[in-house]
Structure formats: structure tokens, C-alpha cells
Amino acid sequence: MSAESINIITIDFPDPDHTETIDDSFDRLASNESFEFPVQNIQTLSSKGVERGDDPYGLLYIPALQTDECRDAEKDYVPKNATRLDNLPHDVQYALIAVAPWFSSTCMKEYFATARNEPVKAFIVYQPDPESTATPPETNDKAWAMNDGGSWQYSNQFPTYAVPGASGYLIASQMSNYSGNISTVPHGDSLKQLYPETDYVRLWAKVAADSGTQLPSLWVFLVIVLGLLILIIGATSLCMHVVQRRRRNALRRRVINGEVDLEALGVKRLTVPADYLSELPVFPYLGESDHVEKSMAQASTTADAETSPKGLPLSRRSSAPDAPKSYASAMFAQSTCPICLDDFEPKESQVRELPCRHIFHIDCIDPFLLNNSSLCPICKQSVLPPGYCPSKITNVMVRRERLISRRRAQNAAGHTHSPGNIVARLPGAYDSFRARVGGTTGGRRIFSAPSRTQSRPADIEMSSGTPPVPRAGITAAATTAPEIVAVPQPTQQNGVEECPEPPSDQPQQRREWARQRALALLGNRHGPPGGEEEEQVRSRWRRGLNKIFPGFR
Amino acid sequence: MSASAKKRIMREYGECMTEKPAGMKINFDEQNMTKWEVLMDGPDGSAYAGGHFKLEIVFPNEYPFKPPVVSFRTKIYHPNVSNDDKGSMCLGLLRPDEWKPPNKVVAVLRLIQSLMVEPNIDDAIEPSIGNEYKENRKEFEKNAKDWVKRYAK
Numbered sequence: 001m002s003a004e005s006i007n008i009i010t011i012d013f014p015d016p017d018h019t020e021t022i023d024d025s026f027d028r029l030a031s032n033e034s035f036e037f038p039v040q041n042i043q044t045l046s047s048k049g050v051e052r053g054d055d056p057y058g059l060l061y062i063p064a065l066q067t068d069e070c071r072d073a074e075k076d077y078v079p080k081n082a083t084r085l086d087n088l089p090h091d092v093q094y095a096l097i098a099v100a101p102w103f104s105s106t107c108m109k110e111y112f113a114t115a116r117n118e119p120v121k122a123f124i125v126y127q128p129d130p131e132s133t134a135t136p137p138e139t140n141d142k143a144w145a146m147n148d149g150g151s152w153q154y155s156n157q158f159p160t161y162a163v164p165g166a167s168g169y170l171i172a173s174q175m176s177n178y179s180g181n182i183s184t185v186p187h188g189d190s191l192k193q194l195y196p197e198t199d200y201v202r203l204w205a206k207v208a209a210d211s212g213t214q215l216p217s218l219w220v221f222l223v224i225v226l227g228l229l230i231l232i233i234g235a236t237s238l239c240m241h242v243v244q245r246r247r248r249n250a251l252r253r254r255v256i257n258g259e260v261d262l263e264a265l266g267v268k269r270l271t272v273p274a275d276y277l278s279e280l281p282v283f284p285y286l287g288e289s290d291h292v293e294k295s296m297a298q299a300s301t302t303a304d305a306e307t308s309p310k311g312l313p314l315s316r317r318s319s320a321p322d323a324p325k326s327y328a329s330a331m332f333a334q335s336t337c338p339i340c341l342d343d344f345e346p347k348e349s350q351v352r353e354l355p356c357r358h359i360f361h362i363d364c365i366d367p368f369l370l371n372n373s374s375l376c377p378i379c380k381q382s383v384l385p386p387g388y389c390p391s392k393i394t395n396v397m398v399r400r401e402r403l404i405s406r407r408r409a410q411n412a413a414g415h416t417h418s419p420g421n422i423v424a425r426l427p428g429a430y431d432s433f434r435a436r437v438g439g440t441t442g443g444r445r446i447f448s449a450p451s452r453t454q455s456r457p458a459d460i461e462m463s464s465g466t467p468p469v470p471r472a473g474i475t476a477a478a479t480t481a482p483e484i485v486a487v488p489q490p491t492q493q494n495g496v497e498e499c500p501e502p503p504s505d506q507p508q509q510r511r512e513w514a515r516q517r518a519l520a521l522l523g524n525r526h527g528p529p530g531g532e533e534e535e536q537v538r539s540r541w542r543r544g545l546n547k548i549f550p551g552f553r
Numbered sequence: 554m555s556a557s558a559k560k561r562i563m564r565e566y567g568e569c570m571t572e573k574p575a576g577m578k579i580n581f582d583e584q585n586m587t588k589w590e591v592l593m594d595g596p597d598g599s600a601y602a603g604g605h606f607k608l609e610i611v612f613p614n615e616y617p618f619k620p621p622v623v624s625f626r627t628k629i630y631h632p633n634v635s636n637d638d639k640g641s642m643c644l645g646l647l648r649p650d651e652w653k654p655p656n657k658v659v660a661v662l663r664l665i666q667s668l669m670v671e672p673n674i675d676d677a678i679e680p681s682i683g684n685e686y687k688e689n690r691k692e693f694e695k696n697a698k699d700w701v702k703r704y705a706k
Contacts, residue, residue: 338655
């Protein structure tokens with residue numbers, strides 16, 4: 001805290017030896033018959049020991065020197081009878097402000113050493129040049145060098161202020177005027193009539209330190225920069241949070257509108273909530289009755305007419321107009337549970353029917369739907385209703401969905417080119433990402449040779465107990481959301497629009513294609529299975545960063 | 554692994570025992586039923602005829618919702634089998650996204666047999682072997698027979 005001004009006035013206070021009650025009260029002498037001087041151009045050399053709102057004040061005096069050399073040298077700068085400690089009452093410790101000329105560093109050390117042992121509240125030094133009126137140099141100037149590395153500032157328990165030489169000499173000379181008894185001071189005659197003769201008339205000073213809130217400029221600068229940085233980070237974070245929130249809401253809306261199928265896209269592995277699962281029909285298996293054959297015939301001829309028996313609002317297929325049927329018709333050809341391979345016992349086995357009309361033992365299908373997937377294990381059709389949206393749309397889901405749709409748009413745009421080029425253009429990260437996504441769910445593969453289905457030997461298709469998969473899913477999807485044909489339904493396994501044909505002409509291209517394909521296949525097997533696990537793998541700071549900057553990659 | 558999965562594996566093993574698919578032998582360990590060891594003979598008429606191939610089938614904990622993992626323990630010169638110490642295969646119904654719970658191990662074994670008769674070039678995991686099979690059948694058969702002599706006797 002630097003001093004803004006030092007105000008010097010003349011005071012009268014009673015001699016403690018001659019008064020009954022000792023108190024700190026004093027009288028300020030009238031300005032027209034005393035010395036008053038506001039010191040300007042003050043340089044603060046040290047602000048040690050000054051608290052805010054606690055301005056140092058005290059009687060002015062010149063501390064004693066210890067060595068004769070200094071005492072001799074002092075004579076050139078200090079009038080002979082300037083106020084010393086001896087000129088002040090001895091028994092009472094008044095607050096003091098020391099005044100001394102800075103004519104040599106060794107003598108300055110002696111001044112400070114004396115002052116440290118006395119109740120000094122502040123130290124005023126002045127430069128030896130009596131003509132100087134400018135503000136003295138700053139504290140690190142060589143004029144204040146003590147050759148002790150500045151430790152004097154720390155060993156002194158009081159602040160030190162430097163005043164211009166001219167002011168210093170003026171104060172010192174006035175101190176010589178006000179060092180004797182009341183009759184010797186200027187206007188002593190008139191003062192004698194006002195105050196007892198034993199009273200002391202001395203100079204008194206109060207340092208007006210500034211408010212102290214002002215920090216050194218470097219700190220101010222740093223604080224401002226830091227503040228700005230925090231502000232920018234905060235604003236960016238806020239913006240990203242807002243944007244991410246809007247994206248989440250948009251994704252939720254699109255999921256609810258049926259434009260996006262999170263699980264089919266491989267964005268998120270959904271599971272079926274228990275309360276919804278309990279709504280799916282459960283009934284005892286009725287056995288292979290006439291209904292079954294009838295429905296089988298129907299299923300094979302007009303698969304499109306297949307509809308959920310009760311017109312379930314939850315069914316993924318929007319229902320075809322006709323025919324509510326009995327439960328029995330639902331179990332077309334299934335006589336065994338596809339999961340445990342046990343036969344259903346007529347009228348005994350409790351079976352659960354999914355919206356795609358496949359039936360399973362309750363014990364077999366429920367844990368799977370609750371914990372693993374929301375897709376029918378047989379036809380990969382979603383069990384969840386079209387507008388179903390998981391309660392929490394996470395930023396990871398938003399990111400994946402955006403990435404997938406962006407890649408898809410790119411693919412669609414680049415489809416006019418040779419497919420080999422597409423493969424070559426895909427960045428590696430995309431491959432691994434898609435491989436991962438492909439591994440999570442019943443999503444499609446990235447690179448698939450369309451001719452594979454034909455070349456596959458016939459006998460590896462397992463037919464026992466596999467019912468004909470109703471085709472209605474595709475058509476319904478097309479009718480409900482015709483504008484989003486690019487969003488595949490899980491039943492469109494072989495990704496017609498996306499999987500590039502193997503380039504057939506150039507062997508070089510073809511080899512490259514096959515290599516990519518093989519890599520993708522391996523990626524399928526080693527990729528992390530789900531979004532949550534992947535999140536855990538990420539490092540902690542990365543997660544923290546993502547919390548502050550959602551959507552940041 | 555859940556009890557139902559174990560039950561299913563037991564059941565499938567039982568079916569394999571009753572059906573006795575030709576040209577293979579299954580070693581089943583009651584203690585560790587998730588890992589089957591299959592000895593498969595190279596099908597007659599293929600380049601692998603006369604060879605005996607050891608296969609390993611490992612059932613994942615999520616079986617039957619996830620496909621079993623098949624690997625050749627005997628080295629085989631085949632476009633669909635990776636040419637490393639893993640000898641892994643990943644195609645057709647063994648692919649996670651194509652696997653369905655109703656599929657059975659017998660079907661997997663039949664798929665492997667048929668692939669030994671006729672490799673699936675479009676799904677080749679070893680493209681160089683696949684190319685050779687397509688463009689230079691004689692060279693391929695020579696190599697395959699060579700490997701059979703070397704590793705599969």
C-alpha cells in the first residue's frame with residue numbers, strides 16, 4: 001500500500017509527568033501560528049506493517065545513530081537541535097514516525113536499527129539533495145541500495161516512505177524549531193497563554209495510505225487475463241451445452257417421430273424396460289392346431305397381410321387392414337423355443353409373443369430383452385414401439401448419430417464414383433468406428449459382397465423352427481417415413497445402398513477392397529461391445545473435458 | 554454362463570451325438586463345456602481330402618445370443634481361414650450380426666465342411682489365397698495339398 005500523502009501538523013500535548021490522567025489526547029495548533037505541511041510526491045519504499053484503514057501516525061523524531069562517523073556525517077543534513085527521542089516524554093511510549101536523510105547506506109542501517117527498537121509506526125526518508133522536489137525514485141532504484149538484497153524491507157516492521165529532498169529539509173528544519181519547551185517554539189508567547197508551560201509542542205504526522213485495493217500492475221494484468229480466460233471458457237462451455245442440449249432434443253424428437261432408429265443404426269444398444277416387457281402378450285402354447293397351418297399358409301402367401309393380432313399400437317408394423325386373429329395363429333411354425341431349443345409343451349409352456357409374432361419361452365426371452373437387446377433374436381426387428389425413446393439421450397448417442405448420418409450422406413454423394421474409391425477415401429477412424437458399431441448390434445456390415453448370399457451353400461441356412469420372416473416391416477417403414485429411405489430397417493440386412501460392390505476389374509483394387517474387408521471383419525470381433533463400456537475406457541480428464549465441452553472431440 | 558446356456562449346449566451336444574454328422578468327431582469335456590474340440594476330416598474330392606483338422610469351438614457367455622467362435626488349430630491353406638496362429642474364421646452365420654439363436658453348432662460344422670469343398674471367395678479373410686483360388690486353381694490346390702501333407706496328417 002503506497003502513501004498518497006503525509007500530513008504534518010503541530011500539536012500540543014501535556015507532559016505526562018505533570019498530569020493526573022495520562023491519555024492520548026492532544027490539541028492541534030491553529031494553522032496560522034504553527035507549522036502545517038502536506039507532503040507531496042511521496043515514493044513508497046516499503047509498505048510493511050500497514051493494514052488497510054490503519055494509517056500510520058505519530059510524533060516526528062530523528063532516530064539516533066550509533067557510530068561517530070555517521071553522527072558527524074549527519075550534521076550536514078540534519079539541523080543541530082531537531083527533535084530527538086530525548087526531546088519527547090520519556091515514560092510514555094507515544095507512537096512515533098522517524099525522519100532521516102538517506103545520505104549513506106551504512107548510516108541508514110543504523111537509523112533503521114534504532115527505529116526497530118522504538119515504537120515507530122513509519123519511517124520517512126529524504127534524499128540528501130536539498131533542491132529536489134520531484135518524486136524520489138522507485139524502491140528498486142540504486143539510490144536505495146543497501147547491499148543486503150532488500151532484506152531491510154522485511155526486517156523493518158514499519159513502512160518506509162521517501163519524500164523529496166526539499167520537503168525533507170523543510171521538515172527537519174521545522175523539527176529543530178519544535179524540539180524545545182513551549183516558550184522556544186515559534187509563536188511561543190501566544191501559546192504560553194493557552195497551554196501550561198510544561199506542555200510539549202511537537203510535529204505530528206499522519207500518513208494517508210491509499211485504499212489498498214490497488215494490486216501491482218502485473219498481478220492486475222494476470223488476474224484480468226485469467227478472468228477473461230475463465231469467461232471465455234465459461235461462455236464456450238455454455239454455448240456448447242446449449243447446442244448439445246438442442247441436438248439431444250432434436251434427436252429425441254426424431255426418435256419419437258420414428259425418423260431415427262437408434263438400435264438399428266448401432267447408435268445405442270437399447271433394452272426393453274420391464275414395465276413395457278410385461279405388456280407384451282403371454283399365453284400358454286396351444287399346440288399345432290388347424291390355426292397354425294392356416295396361418296402358415298397365409299404367412300407364406302401374403303406375408304404383407306401379416307399383422308399383429310390385436311392391432312397392437314405398440315407394433316412396429318403399421319397394421320394392414322384385415323383380420324384380427326386368435327393367439328394361436330401367431331405361432332406359425334414355431335414348435336420349439338429358438339433359444340433353448342426345447343419343444344413347447346402344448347397348454348403348458350408359457351410363451352411370450354413379440355410384436356414380430358415370434359414366440360419364446362418367457363424364461364428364455366425376458367432376460368435377453370431386459371439386459372441385452374431390444375431386437376427380436378430371430379428377425380432383428382425391434383420389440384419397442386416406433387416412437388419409443390430411451391429416457392436419457394446422451395451426448396455420445398448424439399455424436400454417433402451425427403457421425404453416421406454424415407458418413408451416410410457422404411456415401412450417398414460419392415455413390416456415382418467407383419465403389420473402390422469410396423473404400424479408399426474412407427478415413428481409418430471411420431472404418432474402426434463402423435466396425436465397432438457393427439459389432440454392437442444387429443447393424444449391417446460395412447463391406448459386404450452382395451453375391452455372397454448366392455454363393456453360400458444352401459444347407460447352412462438353418463431352417464428348423466425358423467418361421468418365415470414377415471416382410472411387412474419394410475413396407476410399413478417405407479410408408480410411415482418415406483423421406484428417410486436412407487435409414488435402414490434391421491430387416492434390410494444386406495445394406496443395398498451402402499455396401500460397395502467389390503471392384504471386379506482391376507485386381508489391385510480388388511485386393512485392397514478385400515484387405516479392408518478383412519480388417520473390418522476383425523474389427524467386428526474385437527471392438528468394444530457397447531457405448532457405456534467405451535465411456536469407461538476413456539481417461540478421466542477426457543471425460544472431464546467432455547463434461548465442460550460437450551460435443552468436443 | 555447361465556444355466557440355460559449350459560442346458561442349451563448340452564442339448565446341442567446331445568443332438569450332435571444322435572445325428573453323428575459324417576467326417577467329424579467331437580471331443581466334449583463335461584468340466585469345460587464351453588470349449589469343444591472337433592476333429593474334422595478333409596472332405597473327399599476337395600483339396601483337403603485325407604487331412605485331419607483340429608478345430609476349436611468356443612461358446613461365449615452370451616450364447617446363444619452371440620455366435621460361437623470357431624478357429625482352426627491345424628494350419629490350413631484356405632481363403633476363409635486366417636493364416637496365423639489363431640486360425641480364425643468369421644463369415645456367414647458366424648458373423649455376430651448374422652447369427653441367430655436358432656442356429657445350431659451342427660449348422661456351423663456343416664458350413665465349415667462345405668467351405669472346405671468350396672471356399673467363399675467374396676468373404677475371403679486371406680485375399681491372396683482367395684485370388685489364387687480364383688485365378689490359378691491348380692496352384693491353389695497344389696499349395697493346399699502341400700499344407701495338408703505338412704500340417705494335417
